Amino acid sequence: MSRPKRAVILLSGGLDSATVLAEASGMGFEIYALTVLYGQRHEIESAAANRVAKAFGVARHVEQRIDLRAFGGSALTDDIGVPKDRDEAEMADGIPITYVPARNTIFLSLALAWAETLGAFDIFVGVNCVDYSGYPDCRPEYLRAFENLANLATKAGVEGSGRFQIHAPLLTMTKDQIIARGMKLGVDYGLTHSCYDPTPAGGSCGRCDSCRLRLAAFEKLGLKDPILYVVD
Amino acid sequence: MSRPKRAVILLSGGLDSATVLAEASGMGFEIYALTVLYGQRHEIESAAANRVAKAFGVARHVEQRIDLRAFGGSALTDDIGVPKDRDEAEMADGIPITYVPARNTIFLSLALAWAETLGAFDIFVGVNCVDYSGYPDCRPEYLRAFENLANLATKAGVEGSGRFQIHAPLLTMTKDQIIARGMKLGVDYGLTHSCYDPTPAGGSCGRCDSCRLRLAAFEKLGLKDPILYVVD
Numbered sequence: 001m002s003r004p005k006r007a008v009i010l011l012s013g014g015l016d017s018a019t020v021l022a023e024a025s026g027m028g029f030e031i032y033a034l035t036v037l038y039g040q041r042h043e044i045e046s047a048a049a050n051r052v053a054k055a056f057g058v059a060r061h062v063e064q065r066i067d068l069r070a071f072g073g074s075a076l077t078d079d080i081g082v083p084k085d086r087d088e089a090e091m092a093d094g095i096p097i098t099y100v101p102a103r104n105t106i107f108l109s110l111a112l113a114w115a116e117t118l119g120a121f122d123i124f125v126g127v128n129c130v131d132y133s134g135y136p137d138c139r140p141e142y143l144r145a146f147e148n149l150a151n152l153a154t155k156a157g158v159e160g161s162g163r164f165q166i167h168a169p170l171l172t173m174t175k176d177q178i179i180a181r182g183m184k185l186g187v188d189y190g191l192t193h194s195c196y197d198p199t200p201a202g203g204s205c206g207r208c209d210s211c212r213l214r215l216a217a218f219e220k221l222g223l224k225d226p227i228l229y230v231v232d
Numbered sequence: 233m234s235r236p237k238r239a240v241i242l243l244s245g246g247l248d249s250a251t252v253l254a255e256a257s258g259m260g261f262e263i264y265a266l267t268v269l270y271g272q273r274h275e276i277e278s279a280a281a282n283r284v285a286k287a288f289g290v291a292r293h294v295e296q297r298i299d300l301r302a303f304g305g306s307a308l309t310d311d312i313g314v315p316k317d318r319d320e321a322e323m324a325d326g327i328p329i330t331y332v333p334a335r336n337t338i339f340l341s342l343a344l345a346w347a348e349t350l351g352a353f354d355i356f357v358g359v360n361c362v363d364y365s366g367y368p369d370c371r372p373e374y375l376r377a378f379e380n381l382a383n384l385a386t387k388a389g390v391e392g393s394g395r396f397q398i399h400a401p402l403l404t405m406t407k408d409q410i411i412a413r414g415m416k417l418g419v420d421y422g423l424t425h426s427c428y429d430p431t432p433a434g435g436s437c438g439r440c441d442s443c444r445l446r447l448a449a450f451e452k453l454g455l456k457d458p459i460l461y462v463v464d
Contacts, residue, residue, distance in 0.1 A: 062302050070294045071346040101348035105385045106341040113334035114303045136390040145381040152377050153337045158368040 004030040006120035007167075008111045011035050011061070013048025015214060016126030016170055018192045019178050021056055022185035023169045024124045031058040034114055036107050038100070039069035044202045048193035055191055064110055068100065082197040084207040091209045092134070098196060098209070104137035108146050108166065116154045121162040123150075128170045128178070143168055175217035190226035203230030236262040238352035239399075240343045243267050243293070245280025247446060248358030248402055250424045251410050253288055254417035255401045256356045263290040266346055268339050270332070271301035276434045280425035287423055296342055300332065314429040316439040323441045324366070330428060330441070336369035340378050340398065348386045353394040355382075360402045360410070375400055407449035422458035435462030 007029035011017045025031055035049040046063065053061035082098075083090075104127065111123045127138040136142060143166050150164035151157035157164055170178050182189065194214045195204035204211050206229040218225040239261035243249045257263055267281040278295065285293035314330075315322075336359065343355045359370040368374060375398050382396035383389035389396055402410050414421065426446045427436035436443050438461040450457040 064298060064302065066296060066298060066342070068345060070296065071349045099387055100345075101387070102341055102345035102382075102385055105381065106338070106345060109334055109337040109341040110298070113300060113332075113338060116333035117303045136387055137385045139384070142381070142384045145377070145384050149337065149374070149377040149381050150334075152371070152374045153334055153369045155331055155333070155368055 004028055005122065006030045006032060006059070006115075006118050007122040007124055008032045008034055008115045008118065008120055009058075009124045010107050010111055010126065011049045011052060012126070013045040013050075013052055013192060014126070014194050014210075015175075015182070015189060015192045016128055016178060017049075018052045018187050018189070019182035019185070020124045020126040020167075020169060021052060021058070022182055022187045024122075024167070025056055026185050029122060031056060032114060032118055032120065033058045033061040034107075034111050035061065035063045036110060037063060037065045038103070038106075039065075039067045044193055044198050047202070048191060051191040055188060062114065066106065068103075068106075071101070082205075082208045084197075084205070086209060086212070091213070099135060102137070104135075104142070105146070108150075112150050112154065112164065115164065116156045119156070121156070121164050122167060123164065124167045124169070126170055127168050128173065128175075130172060130174050138171075140168075140171065143171075175213050176220040179217050179221060179223070188226075192227070194227075199230050203228050205229070206231060236260055237354065238262045238264060238291070238347075238350050239354040239356055240264045240266055240347045240350065240352055241290075241356040242339050242343055242358065243281045243284060244358070245277040245282075245284055245424060246358070246426050246442075247407075247414070247421060247424045248360055248410060249281075250284045250419050250421070251414035251417070252356045252358040252399075252401060253284060253290070254414055254419045256354075256399070257288055258417050261354060263288060264346060264350055264352065265290045265293040266339075266343050267293065267295045268342060269295060269297045270335070270338075271297075271299045276430050277425055279434070280423060283423040287420060294346065298338065300335075300338075303333070314437075314440045316429075316437070318441060318444070323445070331367060334369070336367075336374070337378070340382075344382050344386065344396065347396065348388045351388070353388070353396050354399060355396065356399045356401070358402055359400050360405065360407075362404060362406050370403075372400075372403060375403075407445050408452040411449050411453060411455070420458075424459065426459075431462050435460050437461070438463060 009021045011033040033053045147166045194210045196208040197205045241253045243265040265285045426442045428440040429437045
């Protein structure tokens, strides 16, 4: 019996990355989950990532903390307000205020370092371009460029023992398609967290872009979102 | 009078990055120095980076700490021995034991995040392919791939307000050429640190690959290396 192939999964504890983890697990990979905490306000994500990793019995879950606040520049890292109650047109307009400079590049670089150390060539990431088209580091051309870089950057890539692949299985799925897929794969979305502006105890606001997209998707499926929303 | 352009410099506190900082400063950039400490044994580098940053009066010096030990896999991050007394042929053979998976990709990603936040498009890195040809992430094709990625990954790159450039001014220089250049630019190499296996007080071993390359380069120039070597 051959050992299962290993994969590194970027796990934020959100809905998307939980689905991606389930997808990689369903493909037979041994899962190494990487959570990068980058000085955002809500380390509640850390707890969610732990719950999801545990639920799927991953081989290992590593957290890396990076202080992106030292650089500044985003709603998720600075103390500027999170926009609320925006409609879909407003959300879709331009690069979101929640854009974090080079975030996915930093995340994928760390995943690459771990993958090479593990002898893994498969990296999974929950990026998605449908609901939220404004993030430059969620586009297919970006992901291809990173894949190219990964194979030039590493001993494993250069020595030809394999080729790194960045898997983004959610890339062209809408939020409700993602949830429907995850339900089939056995994801318990009650373990996940999406809100940009949660209460200290972890309740979701229901009004930021992330909550609104999530709520609308569950509604479209005729399902109730299992997480707790705290209305002002 | 126009404001000087900003640049982010990856500053390890070693000889090469100090020279690169001097080069960027000489080109008229306002300097933002980034030191990434990645769980190597010798945080003595941190002190050296601080000395160099201060000597050049940089606009800002930020340290980021990442625990690459959580991933394992290198002489600089694990507790395996540092090779000593190797000759040039041995050093040049294959990918060095001191290779750290995806190290430059992680460093450049962090530099990119900061650059975008600062409105800077110029990133300087002290990589060099001559003395030590084995690192895959020191090759020109790697640097070009990162540059390409940077311009796809970011709001600044996509919106076309500029194009990110990765400057590697030492790329094709030998160690003695680097030192000669740095002396012209006013670098005090007594502030820098290169040893892979220093004493707790910061003395250099004189026998690891890094010390040997450095010592040989000073000798070739007929100069005395100003740092302290502690002989066993």
